[in-house]
Amino acid sequence: MSDEPLLSVRDLEVVFHTERERIHAVDGVTFEIREGQTVGLVGESGSGKSVTARSILGLVDEPGRIEGGEILYRGEDLTEDNWADHRGDIAIVFQDPTNSLNPVYTIGNQIEEALRIHQDLRGRAATDRAIELLEDVGIPDAPRRVDEYPHQLSGGMAQRAVIAMALACDPDLLVCDEPTTALDVTIQAQILDLLAELQAEQDLAILFITHDMGVIEDATDWVNVIYAGEVVERAPTEALFDHPAHPYTRALLESIPGRTDPDERLPTIEGEVPTPTGPATDCRFAPRCPEAFEDCRSVAPEHVSLDGDRSAACLLHDPARSDGGERQ
Amino acid sequence: MSRLRYIAKRVALSVPVVWLGTTMTWAIIYLGPIDPATRLLSEGQTQNPAAYEAARTQLGLDQPPLQHYFDWMGSLLTFDLGQTWLLYQGSDVNALILDFLPRTLWLGFWSVLIAVCIGVPLGFYAGMRSNTASDYVASMGGIVWRAMPNFWLGIMLLAVLGSSQAIFGFDWQSLWIELDALTGSPDLSRLHTVEGFLAATxxxxxxAIVLGSASMGNEMRIGRTAVLEVRNEDYVDLARAKGVSERALVWKHIFRNALIPLVPIITSEAFLLIGGSVLVETVFSINGIGLLFFNAATQGDLPLVGTLMYVFILLIVGVNLLQDVLYTVIDPRVGLEGA
Structure with missing residues (x-):
């Protein structure tokens, strides 16, 4: 792992200014993606994962602002307003395909727009390439579909068209923000297969953002677990599923159907993600944590390196604080 | 289905609307509490049975109602509108409408155009810069325009223009093109010449500014909301991520989508403006169809009221058709099939 990462997010801080308070939606998120790698960002609703995704693309709207940290793309900091120079290098796929396509232009028009900007293709050549791309993402009858409007496509087909549009930018990194959440389960699997296929063919790096642990297990090489704007655990996917180090990760895994005894009630995590309004002074998961002890409510945990490259931000793994030492 | 067939279908569907509207008009006028024949009689004739019978015969009211209804509908459809009985007594109604309607349409045309050309861009501007000082100024302006009553604004504007020499240092009446008077009907006979066009305008x-003021404010407010909504759509973010320039983002991706909610607003405002405004036409002494309708109604020339109703119904159905066509041009989701 000596080579430079494709994308490196360091201590990212995104703050939303409301009339009453400052909401730290993303509070010191750090992670990396290497070329061709699939990295997962997993967390509950409101944990800051989508804001992280939008930050990478420079799409955070007012009243949100990136107030700290770096987003390094091939070593260049995008937060210094460099997004315009790297448009197309990073593409994004949103959750709801029906909102991702402009309803008043044809699919072809929108793909060709990207082809014109990034590959300098126009006219017939652009249309032909757009049809090829639609075929690549598995849209049947592509020559006819290219002239259709978004509302004429089903959700699954529309998401394929969005992926085709992303590919038209010829990206190195594809950010997928819950790309399958709005789709039927069978279509979900197809889209995941398609992404895996495209990745193998084109050596694409993918940042996969989801709340679905099952998707993470299937699709990613490396996982970052995010909670209330902070990454609480990072680990290779397999290691994370085998030995979750953070109590939050453990709780998430336990709430996946099928992993526990089918006769027992499926465990849930009581409570909800807090809205961080100031710098962390404690462990934000402590109120919901079954293993919390006194220090958890007064000390903000730092990441502790564990075996391999993995780490977790939990006092249970801090030998100085926890009597138990490492639990695994 | 082709666009032409879609339009043909829309036209066909508007036939029952016109029929229903005219039938209701006929029923209100001829089956209503006011006897149209007595209204035609002068003060001295009211006690004269012979004169009353003559008036009834002239209006065709001596026939059975159904027969009268068919005759009346038939003459409307063929634009055989007869002559007036009371107002401009004895003049040809066709000629009267051709004389009065163009002035109102001319006024309506400019008030729609001014409202659209100022209100929509201002609203879009405010929407693109939401919650900034320039947005607040534009939005406040929109509310103020919206709130000013026509009759008041008209009189104020006339007062200011009348003494423009003292207030602004130039005389509005002689500025650029000499006008014969500040108010009055525009001369539409010389529209084909540049000078005539400018003078009439x-x-x-x-x-037109007074008449369009409320619509301008409305369109500004709706335009602002529409842009704000579209700006936050995922497809705008996705286009930005794709590398689309800010200018193309605004004009290609935002503008056309923001127009969709504006079309019905603009056309429904157009009903009001083209239908003419009695108040504005009175204040500015423009002999338009709104004023004619008002005079016909207050003086009891019910046959003329009925005929003018028919003209208004046709205008409204026409604008409605235009709206349907505009929809299909702007928004591909408006199905040509399901219509």
Whole structure:
């Protein structure tokens, strides 16, 4: 792992200014993606994962602002307003395909727009390439579909068209923000297969953002677990599923159907993600944590390196604080 | 289905609307509490049975009602509108409408155009810069325009223009093109010449601004909301991520989508403006169809009221058709099939 990462997010801080308070939606998120790698960002609703995704693309709207940290793309900091120079290098796929396509232009028009900007293709050549791309993402009858409007496509087909549009930018990194959440389960699997296929063919790096642990297990090489704007655990996917180090990760895994005894009630995590309004002074998961002890409510945990490259931000793994030492 | 067939279908569907509207008009006028025949009689004739019978015969009211209804509908459909009985007594109604309607359409045309050309861009501007000082100024302006009553604004505008020499240091009446008077009907006979066009335009301009003021404010408010909504759509973010320039983002991706909610607003405002405004036409002494309708109604020339109703119904159905066509041009989701 000596080579430079494709994308490196360091201590990212995104703050939303409301009339009453400052909401730290993303509070010191750090992670990396290497070329061709699939990295997962997993967390509950409101944990800051989508804001992280939008930050990478420079799409955070007012009243949100990136107030700290770096987003390094091939070593260049995008937060210094460099997004315009790297448009197309990073593409994004949103959750709801029906909102991702402009309803008043044809699919072809929108793909060709990207082809014109990034590959300098126009006219017939652009249309032909757009049809090829639609075929690549598995849209049947592509020559006819290219002239259709978004509302004429089903959700699954529309998401394929969005992926085709992303590919038209010829990206190195594809950010997928819950790309399958709005789709039927069978279509979900197809889209995941398609992404895996495209990745193998084109050596694409993918940042996969989801709340679905099952998707993470299937699709990613490396996982970052995010909670209330902070990454609480990072680990290779397999290691994370085998030995979750953070109590939050453990709780998430336990709430996946099928992993526990089918006769027992499926465990849930009581409570909800807090809205961080100031710098962390404690462990934000402590109120919901079954293993919390006194220090958890007064000390903000730092990441502790564990075996391999993995780490977790939990006092249970801090030998100085926890009597138990490492639990695994 | 082709666009032409879609339009043909829309036209066909508007036939029952016109029929229903005219039938209701007929019923209100001829089956209503006011006897149209007595209204035609002068003070001295009211006690004269022979004169009353003559008036009934002239109006065709001596026939059975159904027969009268068919005759009346038939003459409307063929635009055989007869002559007036009371107002401009004895003049040809066709000629009267052709004389009065163009002035109102001219006024309506400019008030729609001014409202659209100022209100929509201002609203879009405010929407693109939401919650900034310039947005607040534009939005406040929109509310103020919206709130000013026509009759008041008209009189104020006339007062200011009348003494423009003292207030602004130039005389509005003689500015650029000499006008014969500040108010009055525009001369539409010389529209094909540049000078005639400008003179007719300048003449209705103050009235058009007053008439369009409320719509301008409305369109500004709706335009602002529409842009704000579209700006936050995922597809705009996705286009930005794709590398689309800010200018293309605004004009290609935002503008056309923001127009969709504006179309029905603009056309429904157009009903009001083309239908003419009695108040504005009175204040500016423009002999338009709104004024004619008002006079016909207050003086009891019920046959003329009925005929003018028919003209208004046709205008409204026409604008409605235009709206349907505009929809299909702007928004591909408006199905040509399901219509």
């Amino acid at each position: 300048k003449k209705v301009l103050p009235a």
